[in-house]
Amino acid sequence: MSVGFKAVQWTSFKRRYDCVLWLSALTMTGVFITVTHFTTPEGESFHPVQLVMRACALTAFILLTFTLSIGPLARLSDRFKPLLYNRRHLGVTVFGFGLVHVILVVMWYHGFSDTNPLISLISMNPNYNRIYGFPFESLGLVAFFILFLMASTSHDFWNDLLSAPVWKCIHMLVYPAYALLVAHVILGALQDQKGVILALLVSVATLWLIALHLFTAIRELRHDRLADRPEVEGWLDAGPALSIPDGRAVMIAVSGGERIAVFRDGLRIAALSGVCRHQNGPLGEGHVIKGCVVCPWHGWEYRLEDGCAPAPFTEKISTYPVRLTGDRIEVRAAPLPPGTRSEPVLLSEGIV
Secondary structure (H helix, E strand, C coil): CCCCCCCCCCCHHHHHHHHHHHHHHHHHHHHHHHHHHHHCCCCCCCCHHHHHHHHHHHHHHHHHHHHHHHHHHHHHCHHHHHHHCCHHHHHHHHHHHHHHHHHHHHHHHHCCCCCCHHHHHHHCCCCCCCCCCCCHHHHHHHHHHHHHHHHHCCCHHHHHHHCHHHHHHHHCCHHHHHHHHHHHHHHCHHHCCCCCHHHHHHHHHHHHHHHHHHHHHHHHHHHHHHHCCCEECCEEEEEEHHHCCECCEEEECCCCCCCEEEEEECCEEEEEECECCCCCCEHHHCEEECCEEECCCCCCEEECCCCECCCCCCCECCEECEEEECCEEEEECCCCCCCCCCCCEECCCCCC
16 A cells, blocks of 8 residues: 555566566467467458457456456465455456457447447447347447446545445446456357357356356355354354464454454454455455554555554554453454554463
């Protein structure tokens, strides 16, 4: 996170990340162009512009599938969490390849008439009442505008201006955009495609995303049911103090409310909101480093005792009173106002 807003805060990791990303994307594009060129049946041919156009579309689709896989994979294994730190780079790259595809399509098929190319694209086929011959271009255009909206608001400036919940709602539109792109391919390129490779690729990618998200969602719901604790006079049982891993948290699902993250830092135990102020990230999956909880998504930090980001940052999250009853930790169900100090429970030296 940053006090002021910069275009990109480059680090050696980000440079390596982007180099690998762009090398992989350009390699995919080149492989598609080469394979298509040498496998096109006799009597058929593609202009180089058409090859680049299709290659960019395929690269954008594969990258978008990979981007949407990172979130659930990171929930399943910590090994994927480093990919979350710069996931927006992937998203912007997807938009970049999509932009090249759209420009080439508009100029190649609609740029040589007196009609405005975009108007020509939208109005050329009004047959929305049938499957074969459906104006699939309009589906791709809507998906492109969603990706444009996401790319243009990807910077933290917009997250701060719009607020994290609103920003996240906007960026959740990526799922309708993906569905529109799948329909765009099925009703467009696959209608005249004689081979099965493209159909197989789109089918596998779509089924993979659906299965991955369903599996993760079911796992999360099951965990929430196990972690949902009944209230006793306004207090929730968080379990034995020693069941909380040092430097990590156990999550408590509260009916009708957000998750509570109960962290242990050595002999100190404190409870904070499980949601980060930045993009509503899963703060409860973070680590405690030098007395601060570090969000696993982008490294935003909050002090255990008051939920405030260390100076000079000003972000705040809610805290929850905690108490030790016997060997068990109990958490007050009602959150305190963001930034309110709530003294952590101190365990005795002999317990840990």
